[in-house]
Amino acid sequence: MTGKLRCAVVGTGHLGRWHADKYAALPDCELVGVVDVDQEAGRAVADKHNVPLYDDHLAIIGEVDAVSIAAPTSLHYRIARDFLSAGVHVLVEKPITTTLAEADELIELAARHGARLQVGHLERFNAALMDLDLQNQPPRFIECHRLAPFKPRATDVSVVLDLMIHDIDIILSLVDETPERIDAKGVPVLTGDTDIANARLQFPGGCVANVTASRVSMKMERKMRLFLPNGYVSVDFQNRVLTRHQPGEREMFPGIPEIVSEESVFEDGDALMAEIRDFVACIREGRRPLVDGQAGRRALATAIQISEQLSA
Structure with missing residues (x-):
């Protein structure tokens, strides 16, 4: 594709x-427009960039080459379906949809119409993670904590689909297996859905991942530890x-090697820009996105299994 890529955003919230x-x-x-039924929120973004504001995403089909969908999760499927059916490339925020059947249809539509489908698992583009090299060492144990203070946005889904799914996606990309057993517990605190949850994932190759997510914590923490x-x-x-951290040449105690540590700090990372650059490059080069529809579906499938245990 030559010339500027005509882009639009559906949903002008956070x-x-x-x-x-x-x-x-x-x-x-070229940002050619934004779409939002909330005219006040949409107008602020449209005016900032001097582009038209629409209240219906169907109005811009034929005017765009690519879109980002940042609308509520319950609307992802319907909006993405309409664009993909018209051959428009789609970057949809996570989770890809609310059901696996919907995700499967979007994946099929993208393939049929030659459109790129990328899912916005933003942490995959975090500079620290992108520098991670396991040197062909499969993880044996993974510990994740993703904690955040309460915010009223994204409460249309549980903490699993809101926060935990980030770590689920990363774990599945690193282990490259489907969990053979899942044990999960969670409780509602401030909403009618699960606000804090823990899940233990066991994989066929022996890796175990322990994942905790909370949206009712007093501090922010987003950490992953891989053994x-x-x-x-x-x-x-x-x-x-x-x-x-890895064993050094000296001994800390007789027969026990010292631990040598090396820290890398990435001060200028812009994960969202990296994600959108990748989306644009995939469109221009005709290549598969780092987080394609199948990756989004895989994370959703595990998140649904966890959610089903929490609601049982």
Whole structure:
């Protein structure tokens, strides 16, 4: 594809307005409009970038090459279906949809119409994670904590689909297996849905992942710890810090090697810009997105299994 990519954003809330900013900043893209039924929120973004505001996503089909969908999760399927059916490339925020049947249809539509379908699992583009190299060492144990204070947005889904799914997606990409057993517990605190949850995932190859997510905590924390056959790695997503620990040449105690640590700090990471750049590059180069529809579906499938245990 030559020339500027005509882009639009559907949903101008917390994430949507940032998507609009990124498209507007890219020299090979043109933000041609934003869509939101909330005219006040949409007008602020449209005026900022001097583009039209629409209250119906169908109105811009034929006017765009690619869209970001940052609308509520319950609307992802319907909106993405309409764009993919018209051959428009879609970056849809996570989770991809609310059901696996909906996800399967979007994946099929993208393939049939030659459109790229990317899912907005933003942490995959965190600079600390992107620098992670396990050196062909499969993780033996993974510990994740994703904690956040309560915010009224995204309460249309449980903490599993809101926060935990980030870590689920990363774990599945690193282990590259489907869990053979899942044990999960969670409770509602401030909403009618689960606000804090823990899940233990066991994989056929022997890896175990323990994942905790809370949206009712007093602090922010987004960390993942990976225990490898020959070392330990910590990823701090919030501060973009990657710390590697591995045995050294000396002994800490007789027969016990010392632990040598190395810390890498990534101060200038812009995960959303990296994600959108990847989306645009996939469209131009005809390649598969880092987080494609299948990856989004895989994370959703595990999240649904966890959610079903929590509601049982």
